Amino acid sequence: MSTRRLVGPPIATARKQEFEDPKARAAYVKKFLPAKDDEPSTRSRSRPVRTFLRLCLYKFLLWVLFSITSVYYRTRYVKNFILNRWFSILYYHHKTPELIQKDVKQLDRLPQHLSVILEFEKEGGVEQLIDHVAEISCWCACAGIPTLSVYEPTGALKKYISTSHRITTQRLHSYFGKKRPTLRVLAPHLPSYANGDTEGLADGESPDLEVIFISEEDGRESMVDLTKTLCEMAIRGKMTKEDVTVELIDAELESLTIPEPDLLILFSPCVKLLGYPPWQIRLTEIFHLPDNDSVGYQVFLRALYNYAKCEMRFGR
């Protein structure tokens, strides 16, 4: 091979010059290149029928693909539905704290702050929402999770703090009997409500369970309010640009709304945050069950299991 290359005929001097001069070389090479590169557009202009047919074909293909996907989703839905039912039969709490405690006993770690997203539904109304809150509160109390925050975009729950407290304490009674855990219900910017549950507690001691109601206004809006406050301070000369740090915003938002939750449970079939406070969700584990749309104990339990298995790495 190499010998052949060596032996190859020497390029004539005129030819050589042609190759050395870049312009001449370009002209030489151009003869062997295909025509201009805006060729495809001219082709499509000159062949409208073909383009049209291709478009039709693509549209048809998309229709086929969508149909297949929808059939797949439907089968998956049936499969998951049966699975979820099976789980809910297998793991049912029977309103006994001991059963729930037994379920969570083997978990290495539990979230200290659990958050859930509940959606307001027209059929169920507020009653259904409060009912869900009461149920989830009981599970948390049994499992030993001290803080529960409930995100509901419209803020309907915030108007029923005392009612929620009453209904939840009733539910706790039915779970625990006479010695029920103490409960406090609160929402940002509203007085907290404990109905005598915190009377026996010393200062700084918190009740067994704290339920916090948050809504869309505690998300982006709270950050806008904070920005306004900071700007106001800046105008008065109490603050400069350099004073605004991640720590400052973090501390302010924590006192204004909620601290960072450890685990967020969605009871919806796909992950959409619906305006959940953005700052707080940084490292929160997000759990959802595909194709699930009900609030059930099995979702709660599977979320806790999933959480316990997960290793925290903080980017390390």
Place this chain on the structure above:
Amino acid sequence: MPSNGLRTSLRTRRWLFSLPPIEWLSLRIQEALIGALRQGPIPQHVAFVMDGNRRFARQSHIETTEGHNLGFEALAKILEICYKAGVKVVTIYAFSIENFKRSKYEVDALMDIAKIKLSQLSQHGDLLDRYGAKIRILGHRSLVNQDVLEAIDRAMELTKHNDKAILNVCFPYTSRDEITSAVQSIVALATPSKSKGRHLETLTEEAVETSDCLLESHPQSRSESPSSNTTMASTVVSGSPNSAPLPLREHIDFAGVHHKEMLDLESISERTITDHLFTADNPPLDLLIRTSGVERLSDFMLWQAHQDTDIEFVDCMWPEFDVWHFLPILLGWGLKRKRFLREVKLDEERTHSRGANLSRDWGHNDYVQEKKGL
């Protein structure tokens, strides 16, 4: 050994897919699928958390750096599909500020990879050039070494004329840092100035600072306005005949200062913060994909992903994430969006508000122009 088996199976798979007839067929199918997908709704803005490079390397017993390299290969393929399918903006989480906590060796290796890959990507005739994509780096510039900064600037310079699509590379980035710097710049705008000179200084500082974040249009507009103000004012002072008379100067001054300082605190809204983020002029985030099965946002796109964004957690490592993982997600998204649009159509009133919303988002540049003009 399972890990060895994994490696072999991967190698076999690669070998199989590199066979000419199979490769040809797979390319044809891909093209047809993408052509079909383009006929339906396509997300305008997709974000990726490229998680799992290291775990993949550990599992298949290769060097961590090699894992990152494979991750980049996967990225190049996915990018190509995105742009072919008509995605306008792709945002990738390349390096978190938290990642500086990793070993120095790995950080250095990552920086090297970033340097090489950035110049590779932005080269003439390569991926970005082919699809008319402009590269932008979102993040905390001051944390990066000088040589990497040079590579970044070169890459941006090379691709700055492309206007069909955008590739956002989040490089030393955390969302909290982004939000904080947005709040900072708003506070800086509100800060009253003792003297005019000081005011201009802070403003230019501000502009530099934000262009540090490598945003194009906004900081420019911001840095432009004060300077144009001064030139206008100076021309008036020097008394050039054809320029504006005195009353107008006052007006400009008043309007300019008023606008710059944003004295009207009530005008601060969600949009103000959105406009000061790194992703200011991008369409809203439609789809966020995180690989490796970790179900967390990890300080990425917190503000952007909070309302209608579909978040998908995929249970495979990033180097394994390929077309056949990605296309079904796109398809699912398209179907969901189609159903959503149909629902909206049924409800006339909601259609109206949604349309208004969309047009507001898309008329965003007009909005900025309007603000500038004020």
